[in-house]
Amino acid sequence: MTIEDDIKLKFLGGAGTVTGSKTLVEAQGQRILIDCGLFQGIKDLRKLNRDDFPVDPGSIDCIILTHAHLDHCGYIPVLVKNGFKGLIYCTQPTKELTEIILLDSGKIQEEDANKANRHGYSRHSLARPLYTASDAKQVSSFFSEHEYNSWVFITPTIKFQLHNAGHIIGSAMVELKIGEKKILFSGDMGRKDPLLLYPPKKVDHVDYLVLESTYGDREHKVVDLREELTSIILETYHRQGILMIPAFAVERTQEIIFLLHQLKDEGLIPNIPIYLDSPMAIEATLVFDKYPSWQDVSKYDLSRMYESIHFISDYQASKSVVMNKKPKIVIAGSGMLTGGRILNYLENHMKVAKNMLLFTGFQAAGTRGRAILEGSKFIKFFGEYHEVNCEVKSISSMSAHADRIEMLNWLRDFKTLPEKVILNHGEPHQADSFRVLLESKLDVLVVVPQLGESIKL
Ligand SMILES: [Zn+2]
Known part of the structure; x- marks a missing residue:
């Protein structure tokens, strides 16, 4: 492999946690960001949203968005505010839902900042929203919408297609082809039998798989x-x-x-x-x-x-x-x-x-x-x-995520297993328990990156 064919994945979010999903792909001089989510939950995680972004947002060529949940799209307005100029690729329903969700998020950020300022409980002299409703609206002009199962060229040698993930309407896995190598990003994977959606697409083969692990340590209860x-x-x-x-x-x-x-x-x-x-x-x-x-x-x-x-x-x-x-x-x-x-x-x-x-x-x-x-x-x-x-x-059984057995069986349907499975989008115990399961049941190498870690493929 020549240097130009190197592919680097950098886990800027959704590693060691289920929020803040952001995976930066660097290859052939391109920077492609898979998802751009907000960190949510405990304060230490939410604080990460205020950190400087590790690379210049203006140097990112495009974002490919798997679905409209805030922990996958909620950071986009910050990136746009700080100079991102590329396209945001996603499905049509994802675009429309993302607009609704970002606008709501911007309003909540403004309300929270106003409340903090009124009650004087911000540590800073003035609490500032991460972004406003008006910032959220700026995102609309960056979208490029696509159907499932159709190749989209980013450059003549880098292309991707979106596949149904069965998680929420419009949710997608991203199959990215760089030169001769295929990487599949699962995004959030839905149940094997979703109520309203089609089940996640079955895949024959990719070289590398980045797979979520939210339910990597659990199985859903069978209830009526x-x-x-x-x-x-x-x-x-x-x-x-x-x-x-x-x-x-x-x-x-x-x-x-x-x-x-x-x-x-x-x-x-x-x-x-x-x-x-x-x-x-x-x-x-x-x-x-x-x-x-x-x-x-x-x-x-x-x-x-x-x-x-x-x-x-x-x-x-x-x-x-x-x-x-x-x-x-x-x-x-x-x-x-x-x-x-x-x-x-x-x-x-x-x-x-x-x-x-x-x-x-x-x-x-x-x-x-x-x-x-x-x-x-x-x-x-x-x-x-x-x-x-x-x-x-x-009612706890209405999860939109596949459990560990559903994901294992989905992987069993591959004709040829990936060379490497990289687990993200899970707490450490969830990802690690899933790694042990996959390694014991399948002949596959599994790695669990930490937040901020880079992996060379
Ligand atoms: Zn989701």
Whole structure:
């Protein structure tokens, strides 16, 4: 191999952690960034978002974006602000969802900075948002959208194609071909049988595989989701209670709507009103509605399922739904109760024992959602403490990530295994446990890079 054919991968995020995904590929004088995510979670991680970027953003030729989750796209506005001038390649749904998510992120950054300045709890003299809503809007002009399974040339000797990852709508694995070598970046990999999407694409061969490992140490429990949801709804309905579901705007909300519609359609639950009270989740749902062919659901079923829901964007309308004490199902953001309209529902209905609060997604440490799940009887918002007196339940089986066995089986379907598997997007114990599993079950070399580490291929 000549020097010009060297390929270097630098793990600038999503290594030793599940957030901040950024892998820099350096080859043939090009710098290609796979994902550009925000570090999230504990403070030490979030602080990394404020560090200088290790290379000049202006020297990065392009970004290839696997999907629209904030931990994969949320840092793009910072890079653009600091001189990135290239294209951002992704699918059409990813572009549209990323715009929605970045705008929301910019608004939250501004609100948080304002709050810190009002209460004087910033260590700096003035808290500054990482980026603003207006910075987020600047990103729109950089996108270049592509279908799955079609080669896109970056240079005459470097090309890539996107493949369905089955994680959220538009999510993609990136197959990058540099000279004669193929590298596949899995991005976040979906379940083997997603509710609304097609399963992750099967692959014959690549030379190198960069594979996520979020569930590298775990297997999903086998539960009947429909049965579980039905019994929670009936239980709440029989005591004339309100079922409150904190919403994650992308994919989880649409999955819940899909399930609720199915259960109603089959007469398994009564005809109770269902509200989606979240402007952001509604915007995301419109993207789902616009791209039926990207989902394993017919256009007819999609339109019917969204017709069975009341969309509440208007704030006044939201207020009247909040104040109404009749039995209903409400899906409202945010998913971990860190803000949003769900707090209005909690303020009014959480103190009443017959009502139900149902979590359908991961609750990060430090959030109100986690506190309630861990048994807190009082939580603070709107400047005061509120009693948690309603019933609290959690459905933990709705993960959008393949578990360790699903990923192992996906790899078993390769005709020829990669020369090297590089595990990223996992906490150290998750990645290491997965490395041991892969090495014991497959004849393959597995490495786990640290944050900031470079690997020469
Ligand atoms: Zn994701």
